[in-house]
Amino acid sequence: MDFLLIFENLDLYWQGALTTVKLVTLSLLLGLLLALPLAVMRRSGNPLLRLPAWSYIYVFRGTPLLIQLFVIYYGFGQLEAIKQSLLWPFFQEAYWCALLAFTLNTAAYTAEIIRGAIETTPEGELEAARAFGMSHGQIFRRILLPSAFRRALPAYSNEVIFLLHGSAVAGIITLVDITGAARIVNSRFYNPFEAFITAALFYMALTFVVIWLFKRLENRWLGHLRARS
Amino acid sequence: MLNFDGYAPAVLDGALLTIEVALASLVMATLLGILGALGKLSRKPLPRRLAAGYTTLIRSIPDLVLMLLIYFGGQAVVNQAAYAVGYEDYIEISPFVAGVGTIGFIFGAYLAETFRGAILAVPPGQLEAGYAYGMSAFQVFRRILFPQMMRHALPGFGNNWLVLLKTTALVSVIGLDDMVRKASLAAGATQKPFTFYLLVAGVFLAFTTLSTLLLQWAERRYSPELKRSL
Numbered sequence: 097m098d099f100l101l102i103f104e105n106l107d108l109y110w111q112g113a114l115t116t117v118k119l120v121t122l123s124l125l126l127g128l129l130l131a132l133p134l135a136v137m138r139r140s141g142n143p144l145l146r147l148p149a150w151s152y153i154y155v156f157r158g159t160p161l162l163i164q165l166f167v168i169y170y171g172f173g174q175l176e177a178i179k180q181s182l183l184w185p186f187f188q189e190a191y192w193c194a195l196l197a198f199t200l201n202t203a204a205y206t207a208e209i210i211r212g213a214i215e216t217t218p219e220g221e222l223e224a225a226r227a228f229g230m231s232h233g234q235i236f237r238r239i240l241l242p243s244a245f246r247r248a249l250p251a252y253s254n255e256v257i258f259l260l261h262g263s264a265v266a267g268i269i270t271l272v273d274i275t276g277a278a279r280i281v282n283s284r285f286y287n288p289f290e291a292f293i294t295a296a297l298f299y300m301a302l303t304f305v306v307i308w309l310f311k312r313l314e315n316r317w318l319g320h321l322r323a324r325s
Numbered sequence: 326m327l328n329f330d331g332y333a334p335a336v337l338d339g340a341l342l343t344i345e346v347a348l349a350s351l352v353m354a355t356l357l358g359i360l361g362a363l364g365k366l367s368r369k370p371l372p373r374r375l376a377a378g379y380t381t382l383i384r385s386i387p388d389l390v391l392m393l394l395i396y397f398g399g400q401a402v403v404n405q406a407a408y409a410v411g412y413e414d415y416i417e418i419s420p421f422v423a424g425v426g427t428i429g430f431i432f433g434a435y436l437a438e439t440f441r442g443a444i445l446a447v448p449p450g451q452l453e454a455g456y457a458y459g460m461s462a463f464q465v466f467r468r469i470l471f472p473q474m475m476r477h478a479l480p481g482f483g484n485n486w487l488v489l490l491k492t493t494a495l496v497s498v499i500g501l502d503d504m505v506r507k508a509s510l511a512a513g514a515t516q517k518p519f520t521f522y523l524l525v526a527g528v529f530l531a532f533t534t535l536s537t538l539l540l541q542w543a544e545r546r547y548s549p550e551l552k553r554s555l
Contacts (some may be wrong), residue, residue: 138406154530155526155530158529158530158532158533158534159491159526159529159533160491160492160494160495160529161491162494162495162505163414163494163505163522163525163526163529164524164526165510166518167518167519167523167526168504169524170461170512170518170519171518171519171520171522171523173518173519174516174517174518174520175519180361183492251390257384260387261386261387261388262387264387264388264389264390265389265495267389268389268498273540274390275387275389275390275393278390278393279393280395282393288393288394288397288398288400288401289394289398289401289402292390292393292394292397292398293394293398295390296390296391296394299386299387299390300385300386303385303386304385315423
């Protein structure tokens, strides 16, 4: 074991960590924005809304993230329609492909989490809102959503960690995220242990930060649901 | 676009290997998961700490990083060890062993949590009754605990299987000739990456669909009374 080489290349890891954090944070935000309408559509009584949402969620949860990334990064170049479009410069860059794949993937999982949370809304809360004379939109905005988001928090924290760990596949398509940095260090010095253990430590630190953050959020927003001693 | 230029059989051949990797990993993960769960519930501090360390460690590191660490790192360790005892040829760990070992090791940690909950769901009185009959600890495990915990574990077990199945896509990265790698080769030869990766996605979707149906059937079959009590 010789971690001196790692210290000399720590800059590469920091750069990688920055890429990982940027990619994951952005895809989580965009994914959340997509997930909400998806969850609502998935619950709609109209099959024209429900079926597309259902299929989207089904396909993205039923296939590996790596394959989704490959279809977008390697596959889109085969399609003339995309090659001719204005978006082609984006699809040539690994970064935007990873961002797109991660966003679409997390949106599907998050939509299911939100749907579950919406479906477990206590009936009494909705009755109370109706008794107050609130309209459908008002009930949705004031009662259903805030209450569902709170209940979704623990499951969502798992999804955040899953995406953080899943984002390691970005290192395969030439991006220098944490895994990419480790792969570069390993191929340069052939020191697999030091290179990948360092990457593991970086991911671990990030995981603990996520867990800590969500614990704080849960204390703040779910405090009223905590068991009283 | 849906013309596979004769490469479809090769890719489907890889699908077989993907299934093999997944099933072998599942067996290893189940064994490790039961060990981990028993460790977590042990009254002695050492197994408890070991099991806690195992599950925490695994769940905070990405699968891919662990796989690369075990494949490349394990290679280095094995060779250094062999060299130390005087063996001078280069030993290569097969990607199959590294892949199955890593995936089994990772999902053992997740299954340990599932099994822990399932063991706790078996009424302790039944285990005590087993001991009172003079059964050994292993007999109690095999005759009373195991058959009953498995039905409680089934939903969590099923979810883990679905995640595990998708994780096997990563073994292509360490050079195993699974479906993903076969598809990469075919994509390179035909210049049709979209077609072949879509085919792989379709096969994975078929696997997960089939698994979901089987699991639903198993849950209905093995825990009818648990369903009714919900």
